[in-house]
Amino acid sequence: DAGVTQSPTHLIKTRGQHVTLRCSPISGHKSVSWYQQVLGQGPQFIFQYYEKEERGRGNFPDRFSARQFPNYSSELNVNALLLGDSALYLCASSLGLAGTYNEQFFGPGTRLTVL
């Protein structure tokens, strides 16, 4: 198993555009979480999905949305991109809801640059 995979690796967009980031969890994992990591800061929680339902949401505007598919892969969508959305977007998967009893495994991230 290659672990959590994310695509694309890098992405350059302009302000106002829309972007879709993709994540494939480790086989057998049913939960996917998304994080935004701005340079020099820790990861900021955006969403957690478990069994295709949203189970956690961070303090992000409605321009951010996500979904989880029947095969447990996930997409993160960001509309009306702003310069401040430039960041590394991390995906993490876990067997169940991420927490003490379900370790999160992180992907390599997608580097988004908004010009």
Next chain:
Amino acid sequence: AQRVTQPEKLLSVFKGAPVELKCNYSYSGSPELFWYVQYSRQRLQLLLRHISRESIKGFTADLNKGETSFHLKKPFAQEEDSAMYYCALSGVDYGQNFVFGPGTRLSVLP
């Protein structure tokens, strides 16, 4: 509100010296605390969690609810411990969200 603070951005110690990476949190319910580590050119990974009270790679962390702290300690630092360390908090009271601190870069000098 949930919040995690790590007061040191950078911590440099010599090989063999003790290490303490500080973490303080604010949370009104029953928190779950974690330490994550990111080695150079590797993915973010779990180091340890408070509930297991385990020692991983010689590191330990004790949850002190009175001081709302979860400091990470190692008695004798090794050069391979050089990495970015993040303290994180989770809890069901806020919809199973995770909150990460800003991170501390540990540099172990030869």
